[in-house]
Amino acid sequence: MLEVKGLRKVYRSGSREVEALRDLTFTVDNGELVCLVGPSGCGKTTLLRCISGLLDPTAGDVRVNGKPVDGPPPGMAVVFQEYGRSLFPWMSVRDNVELPLKQKGVGRARRKQLVEQSLEAVGLTGTASAYPWQLSGGMQQRVAIARAVAYEPQTLLMDEPFAAVDAQTRADLEDLVRQLWKRLGVTILFVTHDIDESVYLGQRVVMLSTSPTVVQEELAIDLPDQRDQLTTRADPRFIQLRTRVYEQIQAAKRNAMR
Incomplete structure (x- = not known):
């Protein structure tokens, strides 16, 4: 690999x-x-x-x-050390996770599904409409991991x-x-x-x-x-x-x- x-x-x-x-x-x-x-x-x-x-x-x-x-x-996806700098504070959790999927050209319905699945996988169901600054440090890093997971990396x-x-x-x-x-x-x-x-x-x-x-x-x-x-x-x-x-x-x- x-x-x-x-x-x-x-x-x-x-x-x-x-x-x-x-x-x-x-x-x-x-x-x-x-x-x-x-x-x-x-x-x-x-x-x-x-x-x-x-x-x-x-x-x-x-x-x-x-x-x-x-x-x-x-x-390939990367999870960076400084989650506070890798998440966009003016974007919701959903939008942060969805952003690379838009760049990848994933359709809207599939994007929604991947965002929901990845947030559930990292234990953040129900936080999609929140903003990073409203979450704890650990939760913010989970958002960063969810973003990577949603990308479906190898x-x-x-x-x-x-x-x-x-x-x-x-x-x-x-x-x-x-x-x-x-x-x-x-x-x-x-x-x-x-x-x-x-x-x-x-x-x-x-x-x-x-x-x-x-x-x-x-x-x-x-x-x-x-x-x-x-x-x-x-x-x-x-x-x-x-x-x-x-x-x-x-x-x-x-x-x-x-």
Whole structure:
């Protein structure tokens, strides 16, 4: 489904160059839920922008379904970190969710159906006429997820989507993502700086180094498919896996200081 090969990104300002990504290579299989985790400032968002066609890489290749990415790929949706900036405050919840469907050329009746279904899927039935500023932060992020779901994507990119919500809301949204992933059969690449979140959500965790970024290690998450916040996080295997990820992140930081 998704292939990143030898990806490199260099930012240039006058005579100065900053290498953000260096020779990044990994794949995400069809229907897989993969988490990307790394130290703060390691270029996770830059990577996601390159994958989504919003930023041109300096070198390397990104392919979705075997086709090179040279702009936003059809069938891909993105949930951004800052829901307050990705939702239009002057538009109702319905209009926010419906907007990309209009751009996609979906008919009015089908748009209405998709909006209703996606709002129901994220637990926001009855909020269609509300405005984002009337909702809590967690509910606003659910609207952003509903907008992505309504688009009926094959691939969903999520850029630290729960970073700005409280711990209880975050746990609820983590479970929501897994529910939607199973229900829709969508391929998800989930970027996070939260180690526990990466282990709880993913089938696999790709660990990144500090900038200039490379893939430091990939870790298969061999936890039971059925997960919940209490049982899974108390599982000794969960603790072993999150310890391994933490060790790699700390190793990346130490290497950067040498």
